[in-house]
Amino acid sequence: MLSRRWLIQTLGFLTLTTLVVGCGNKGGVYATVSGVITHNGTPVEGAQIIFHPTVEVDGKKQQSYAALTDSSGKYVIASVGKEPGFPPGLYKITIAKQQGKGAAAAELDAGQLDAMTSDTGPTGKSGPVHLLPREYATLGSSKLSATLQEGKNENVNFDLKGKAG
Secondary structure (H helix, E strand, C coil): CHHHHHHHHHHHHHHHHHHHHHHCCHHHCCEEEEEEEEECCEECCCCEEEEEECCCECCECCCCEEEECCCCCEEEECCECCECCECCEEEEEEEECEECCCCCHHHCCHHHHHHHCCECCCCCECCCEECCCHHHCCCCCCCEEEEECCEEECCCCEEECCCCC
16 A cells, blocks of 8 residues: 555656656747748749847857748748757848859848949959848848747748849
C-alpha cells in the first residue's frame, strides 16, 4: 500500500513539474509567415523579402529570415533549419529585386545603394539595377513592418508603390 501511494505521489509530482517547465519554455513557440508581394498591384516574381527582428536577446542581434517570391508573387517562410518556424514578434521588412552584379540590397545602406547604381559614363550602371522602388530595399529607408503571432501568419501582403529604380 505504501509503494502504491508513493508511486501515485511521484507521478503526480512529475506531471506537475513537466507542466510548469513546459509552460515556461519559450523555445517551443514558433511563427510561420506567407503572403504576396506586388508592385503597383502587379505580382513580383523573384523579389527577396527579409524579416529583420527589432529586438536583441542578451545584447545580441537576432537572425533575419528571408524568402524569394514565386511567379505569382507569393512567399513562404515555414521552417528555419531544423526548427518549424521562427520567433513571433515585431519585424522590420525589406524587399528588393535586382538585376545585374552586386551585393544584396538588404546588406547595404542608402548611400551604398546610390553609389553602386550611379552612372559610370558611357557604359551605364556600375552595379545592380533595382527593379522595385529603392525605399523598400534597406533597413534605413523601409517603413514596412509586420507583427507575427505564434502559429500561421497568412496574407502578410505588401503592395509596393512607386517607380522602380
